[in-house]
Amino acid sequence: MTEDETASRDWSADLALIEAAAGEAGALALSHFGQDPQVWWKNGGQSPVSAADYAANECLETILRKARPGYGWLSEESRDDLSRLEAECTFVVDPIDGTRGFLGGKTNWVVSVAVVSGSRPVAGVLVAPALGDVYTAMEGGPALCNGKPIMTSLADGESGSDPLELCLPASLAGRFDAAFSARLRRSAYIPSLAYRLALVAEGRLDGTLVRPDSHDWDLAAADIILARAGAALLDDEGKALCYNRPSVQHGTLFAGNRQLVGTLLRQFGPSRQS
Incomplete structure (x- = not known):
């Protein structure tokens, strides 16, 4: 599909499909929340995955692949099938983004589902069941939270005295010089990267930096x-x-x-680690 075809296509049916599927998966995940689900460790013991992640993933895959059998599939909790590279469209899924927070009783975790066409997302949904929030967007349409339009902060970082509310990993905070760093107000850590990006879209954070090693499923819907x-x-x-x-x-x-x-990119310096 060419860029013009992608831009002109009506993605509303796909958006409605992934919103409904994410809602079902979110309700299923919520039924495990606070119930001490079984946990396994992956990536050499660095990343937890729970029975809730697997249940939500199965729910999403059953609904979405039945509805769009020709679409590719990429999920954090599924074995990667590289046939997705040949598909015109691909579902990109994280059944629970923020599993650590989920297991720790934090409410700001999300079900993240996107449709990617070519190399870019064209529809995306973030469902935060424990908060009762649903973020949606598609190519050519507005970004919405619970059906109401949202807009990002207009802070540009150029006004020397204005503070900037950023969610900034400690490993990246030291990459700014002292003068610029003094203007940064670091928000509390948010386990779900997708939810953090949603807060930037909503204007509740001015911006965020993401440390290396995030993945498509963390990012595409956001x-x-x-x-x-x-x-x-x-x-x-x-x-x-x-x-x-x-x-x-x-x-x-x-x-x-x-x-x-643009300001953050200009101000971002080399690592000071030896």
């Missing part, structure tokens, strides 16, 4: 929501992300309105 809310998610070269490639990992990322992201 990316289209950010874009339709007037924000951008860019890499350290100022480029938009490409999805559904053989490698689904990403480097250091910057999110906020385009002016702010």
